[in-house]
Each structure stands twice: as C-alpha cells, then as structure tokens.
Amino acid sequence: MNLLWYWMLDTPRGGITDQGKAAAFTQHLRGAEGQELETSLFLDEHGAPHFVRVRALRARDIYDTDRFVDLVGVACEHMLSVLKLAWHPNASYVPMSVFIQEPEDGSGAGLQVQWPSAYGFNSAQAQGLFVHTFDHRESLRLLADGLDERVPIQYRFLSLYKFLEIRYRNDSDHWDFAALRKACDPQLREYDGLKLPRTFQAELKHLRDRCAHIRTGSGKKRRLGVTALNPEALKEVTRMMPLLREICRTVLNSELDGKVVFNDLRSWGERFSRETESSANIVPSGLNPSTPAAKASD
Incomplete structure (x- = not known):
C-alpha cells in the first residue's frame, strides 16, 4: 500500500489531479530506517509549479504514518527551498495539505479543492x-x-x-x-x-x-x-x-x-x-x- 501527501503552491488554481499526468520530475528518497518516498513536482498548463506530491511506498496500512511523517516533512520543505531558488523567491504552499491512500493500481488521486469562506472580511x-x-x-x-x-x-x-x-x-x-x-x-x-x-x-x-x-x-x-x-x-x-x-x-x-x-x-x-x-x-x-x-x- 502507498500513501500520498499533496501540497498546493500558492495561488490555488482549482483542483489538482495527477491521474494520467506526468510529473516534471520525481526523486526517490530513502530514510535512515529504510522508509522509501517518491517526491514529485507537477506543473500547471502554463508550465508553472502547481503542486507537490509525496508518495510513501509500501506502508503497512493507512495508519502507518509515524514511520514516514518526519521524512515526508523534510521532503516537502526541501522542495520549497528548491522552488524558491529555481523558480520564485516568494514560492509558498497553500496552508493546508491533503493525505490519502493511493488506489492499489498506483494511479494517484484526483482532488477537487473548494475553499470555505474562512477569509470573510468586515x-x-x-x-x-x-x-x-x-x-x-x-x-x-x-x-x-x-x-x-x-x-x-x-x-x-x-x-x-x-x-x-x-x-x-x-x-x-x-x-x-x-x-x-x-x-x-x-x-x-x-x-x-x-x-x-x-x-x-x-x-x-x-x-x-x-x-x-x-x-x-x-x-x-x-x-x-x-x-x-x-x-x-x-x-x-x-x-x-x-x-x-x-x-x-x-x-x-x-x-x-x-x-x-x-x-x-x-x-x-x-x-x-x-x-x-x-x-x-x-x-x-x-x-x-x-x-x-x-x-x-x-
């Protein structure tokens, strides 16, 4: 079983999906305790960075997150450092992430993110x-x-x-x-x-x-x-x-x-x-x- 974490880059551009979509690049990472991750960057239709996906490989079940979470955080933050230097110095993530179990066929996930009106202004x-x-x-x-x-x-x-x-x-x-x-x-x-x-x-x-x-x-x-x-x-x-x-x-x-x-x-x-x-x-x-x-x- 694989587990998936997603982070959208600001500003949001509708939903995010990696189904049938090739990543700009994917990097394999191995942790000190044998954890294995794949960190991928996906672009929007204009070729700008859109979202980051981290795939934890061979998890025991959907609750098997403790083994991976520190390395997942490191991969996420290192990607942001890379984007600040290789793309735009103000690159930042939308202040939320998505966690989901990957389908058994390894097809990724299709997500439509709708934003509640938490930023109401008076x-x-x-x-x-x-x-x-x-x-x-x-x-x-x-x-x-x-x-x-x-x-x-x-x-x-x-x-x-x-x-x-x-x-x-x-x-x-x-x-x-x-x-x-x-x-x-x-x-x-x-x-x-x-x-x-x-x-x-x-x-x-x-x-x-x-x-x-x-x-x-x-x-x-x-x-x-x-x-x-x-x-x-x-x-x-x-x-x-x-x-x-x-x-x-x-x-x-x-x-x-x-x-x-x-x-x-x-x-x-x-x-x-x-x-x-x-x-x-x-x-x-x-x-x-x-x-x-x-x-x-x-």
Whole structure:
C-alpha cells in the first residue's frame, strides 16, 4: 500500500489531479530506517509549479504514518527551498495539505479543492482594528509575523518571543515572570499540565536559543537549532506555538482594554475543518462574535 501527501503552491488554481499526468520530475528518497518516498513536482498548463506530491511506498496500512511523517516533512520543505531558488523567491504552499491512500493500481488521486469562506472580511472591524491598535502597531506587527505561516517557524517563534520580551524583560535583562503569570495564569497552568521537563521560563529560553542560533551547546553536546529540516527541534517549537500565541493574544487584549478583542488567532489550516463561528477573528468592543455586521466602538 502507498500513501500520498499533496501540497498546493500558492495561488490555488482549482483542483489538482495527477491521474494520467506526468510529473516534471520525481526523486526517490530513502530514510535512515529504510522508509522509501517518491517526491514529485507537477506543473500547471502554463508550465508553472502547481503542486507537490509525496508518495510513501509500501506502508503497512493507512495508519502507518509515524514511520514516514518526519521524512515526508523534510521532503516537502526541501522542495520549497528548491522552488524558491529555481523558480520564485516568494514560492509558498497553500496552508493546508491533503493525505490519502493511493488506489492499489498506483494511479494517484484526483482532488477537487473548494475553499470555505474562512477569509470573510468586515471593513468596519478592520477600521476599528486600524484605529485602536495604531499606538500598538509594533506589537501588532510582531503578532502578525508570529501568525504568518509563510514565515519559517523559528522566526515566527522569535516574533512572539519579542512580543513578550518588550513587556516582561527589564533594562537589567531580567524577566518578570511573576507579572507574566499574573497576566496569563490560565495559559501557564495549561503549560504546567503538560508535565514537560522544563519550567515555562526555562522552556522559553531553551527554544529562543534553538531558534536564534544554528547550533546550541558545546562539544559533543552541540545540537542543530530549529529549522524546517530538523524534525525533532521542529516538534519542540511546534508544540509551544499554540500556547505562546494564546499568551500573546491575552496580553494584547488586556492592553487594548476592550476596544478591540481578538477571539481566535488559530491559523486557517487549524480552523478549516470546523465551521467558523464568525466572519472574522476580531471583535470590536461590546459585540458578540457571531454579529454579522459588527462595528468598532468609538
């Protein structure tokens, strides 16, 4: 049995199919534990890169993904690096992927992707956000960069880290974690419940070092920092990002004092399988998230 992963390149161009379609090229990869992959690039009718397919060969069943997933991620990210250099420096994937079992005849899959209206726009909300966050524009940019899935995750982490650093790290380079816990106690209790080997402050510093430096430690203990091609380091920072995002959301909501309330900062990819609760993720003061024509407070 073969398993298939697909990634579409931005911008979407309707459905994707590899049935009866030749790949621009296919590269065979073998993992350290014997996993075998075929990574293929498909072009659109104009000869531009359209989507990437990774085929995991000889899986035991459709649930046999753990053996392959790290190598699949490496192949996906390496292909994107290649496309940035060989095609366009702004090449990026649409923020979703498709996973499917391949038919036994090895014919690939035909997929028609329809986009739900998760990107609904409310101009009144946008105006309220512009007005009420102008004095917080540096923080808003750090938050936006931390949420931008086109940005490598190590830089997204550092953006959210800087968001907190400018608030809770003083001129003597000491963090006021007591103040941070007071502001975000529910989120930090959630971290405590994960039972990780490091305290929140130690984990924050650990991940900051791994994201900021290509290698950490010394001698034989030196370790590669966080990159998309280092699966183990990537897992460490990935598990922290949702919690860090919630901490930053809570802090900013408190500072905006109800003029604008950020309700949901999850990415489109995290939310797309669920029915959205509103047409926007930002709710001006005094309005329910489901209010269709929300207006910013004065």
